[in-house]
Amino acid sequence: MSRREGSLEDPQADSSISPLPHLEAKIHQTHSLARLLTKYAEQLLQEYVQHQGDPFGLPGFSPPRLPVAGLSAPAPGHAGLPAAERLQLDAGALSALPPLLDVVRRHQAELNPRALRLLRRLEDAARQARALGAAVEAVLAALGAETRGPRPEPAVAAAAAATDAGVFPAKVLGLRVCGLYREWVSRTEGDLGQLVPGGPA
Amino acid sequence: MPAGRPGPAAQSARRPPPPLPLLLLCVLGAPRAGSGAHTAVISPQDPTLLIGSSLQATCSVHGDPPGTTAEGLYWTLNGRRLAPELSRVLNASTLALALANLNGSRQQSGDNLVCHARDGSILAGSCLYVGLPPEKPFNISCWSKNMKDLTCRWTPGAHGETFLHTNYSLKYKLRWYGQDNTCEEYHTVGPHSCHIPKDLALFTPYEIWVEATNRLGSARSDVLTLDILDVVTTDPPPDVHVSRVGGLEDQLSVRWVSPPALKDFLFQAKYQIRYRVEDSVDWKVVDDVSNQTSCRLAGLKPGTVYFVQVRCNPFGIYGSKKAGIWSEWSHPTAASTPRSERPGPGGGACEPRGGEPSSGPVRRELKQFLGWLKKHAYCSNLSFRLYDQWRAWMQKTHKTRNQDEGILPSGRRGTTRGKGSPAR
Numbered sequence: 001m002s003r004r005e006g007s008l009e010d011p012q013a014d015s016s017i018s019p020l021p022h023l024e025a026k027i028h029q030t031h032s033l034a035r036l037l038t039k040y041a042e043q044l045l046q047e048y049v050q051h052q053g054d055p056f057g058l059p060g061f062s063p064p065r066l067p068v069a070g071l072s073a074p075a076p077g078h079a080g081l082p083a084a085e086r087l088q089l090d091a092g093a094l095s096a097l098p099p100l101l102d103v104v105r106r107h108q109a110e111l112n113p114r115a116l117r118l119l120r121r122l123e124d125a126a127r128q129a130r131a132l133g134a135a136v137e138a139v140l141a142a143l144g145a146e147t148r149g150p151r152p153e154p155a156v157a158a159a160a161a162a163t164d165a166g167v168f169p170a171k172v173l174g175l176r177v178c179g180l181y182r183e184w185v186s187r188t189e190g191d192l193g194q195l196v197p198g199g200p201a
Numbered sequence: 202m203p204a205g206r207p208g209p210a211a212q213s214a215r216r217p218p219p220p221l222p223l224l225l226l227c228v229l230g231a232p233r234a235g236s237g238a239h240t241a242v243i244s245p246q247d248p249t250l251l252i253g254s255s256l257q258a259t260c261s262v263h264g265d266p267p268g269t270t271a272e273g274l275y276w277t278l279n280g281r282r283l284a285p286e287l288s289r290v291l292n293a294s295t296l297a298l299a300l301a302n303l304n305g306s307r308q309q310s311g312d313n314l315v316c317h318a319r320d321g322s323i324l325a326g327s328c329l330y331v332g333l334p335p336e337k338p339f340n341i342s343c344w345s346k347n348m349k350d351l352t353c354r355w356t357p358g359a360h361g362e363t364f365l366h367t368n369y370s371l372k373y374k375l376r377w378y379g380q381d382n383t384c385e386e387y388h389t390v391g392p393h394s395c396h397i398p399k400d401l402a403l404f405t406p407y408e409i410w411v412e413a414t415n416r417l418g419s420a421r422s423d424v425l426t427l428d429i430l431d432v433v434t435t436d437p438p439p440d441v442h443v444s445r446v447g448g449l450e451d452q453l454s455v456r457w458v459s460p461p462a463l464k465d466f467l468f469q470a471k472y473q474i475r476y477r478v479e480d481s482v483d484w485k486v487v488d489d490v491s492n493q494t495s496c497r498l499a500g501l502k503p504g505t506v507y508f509v510q511v512r513c514n515p516f517g518i519y520g521s522k523k524a525g526i527w528s529e530w531s532h533p534t535a536a537s538t539p540r541s542e543r544p545g546p547g548g549g550a551c552e553p554r555g556g557e558p559s560s561g562p563v564r565r566e567l568k569q570f571l572g573w574l575k576k577h578a579y580c581s582n583l584s585f586r587l588y589d590q591w592r593a594w595m596q597k598t599h600k601t602r603n604q605d606e607g608i609l610p611s612g613r614r615g616t617t618r619g620k621g622s623p624a625r
Binding site: 052061063064114 | 280311312314315326
């Protein structure tokens, strides 16, 4: 792997660690997984808005994009960060998403109990986010880059308050979480794509 | 503060949404400090209403800077802007809405009523649930597969259209004792069905009913009382074989096996056979093939492919006085009758094996056969093999005779030889 901006080669790193063919295969495989999940995330978002009713899904529908505690969208400067840091942020987001997706699934099970495909997609998304996050961390570990390590429990897991915030805000939250899931798997796909041999620099 | 007028059961039927995480405070309802953003609260939140009722709602704005007014605010319902005349400014910070004669909710997750700022941004939302309470489910029917389980289905009242998510729960209990049980495996044979897989008692009646519940109320079906043994069905008979009967051009022999799961109990089983010509959709049914596992179809068209199916009714299981429930039809089995230049009649019936004389034309044939037998056969034991040989001989003889006499050119239907009663 040539030395270039965003390369994972660190001059201070142990020179005996170098990308091996199996590592390239691993990166390629993880990139393929991210590409597949990007497609699934898009389908999840479309399925989700269908079941919430208009105006969800209408062009121009724009609820407030306020941050979800514990997870925000990729920052505008994300693409300019070193590769290791980008992948660390990807892994962090992917590990924060599953509990949020679980919350959305439980709420949709109450709101749309007959929407079996939506519920299944939400369940699959949580599982797939975990898998992709683990794969990204494995790539980071194999490259000798620091992984994020154990994350503090996200707010969603600890929160047990009977907040009667209402159905509409819950629908908006679900939209936000599904949107974040799509953004982060897409971002991960892009970041891994830069590491794939022959990928864009 | 004005509010909608929910139905009588709305308060009790309405279930609050599950607890949402604290993170949700960031989504809507909490202004960003110093941002100048406005937020609002809609009242009532998530009301449940009867179709045709009215709703009075308010959108109260609060935010930074102070003095924010309700001027310029507007409402949308399911993405469509509501006419201005439906709204009015109640006070400086509150916009009211009056909707009358509400239609049923467009989606089960609730109609989205949204309060917008002048620039179109969303300030607050509330979901309306407009529908009907459930009506009494009815027409419960149940069956047990091989006495091991029980499946029931029912019809929802009012054809199921309540515009609200309605939960159906099948309940059952032993009539004379025991507690209520709830079926857990739903939608097994359609949207309104449930399957109880185990732990069912025989020789004692069950009471079964369906409860329907939604945000506006609940309803309960009449109770169905049954004994498992009276509603038994079984698998279709396996190993159905259809074959020619020697050279007989108008007959096919059908054999099958008793369904193995109930084989030891099928003392009084009834079977039915149906058959059709390959390119027809009309089945002919042969009834009451009592307790036999073979049958001969007669009066068929020569040179024709037939599809045949068999089904079983486990009548009289363990002495039950009631007929059981017919199984599904077996997979179609096909066979063709031998070709003949002499076209035959189209009807047929099952002729029982074993030499029982049947009525009508077959009896006449048998009589002729017996006369022939006395003359030509050396053994006194009658057998269908000999009978078949005789019939083949008769057909050849008849064909030769008619050709000689020029009676039957090809394509013309001949006189019927009397092939038994038409299939029902």
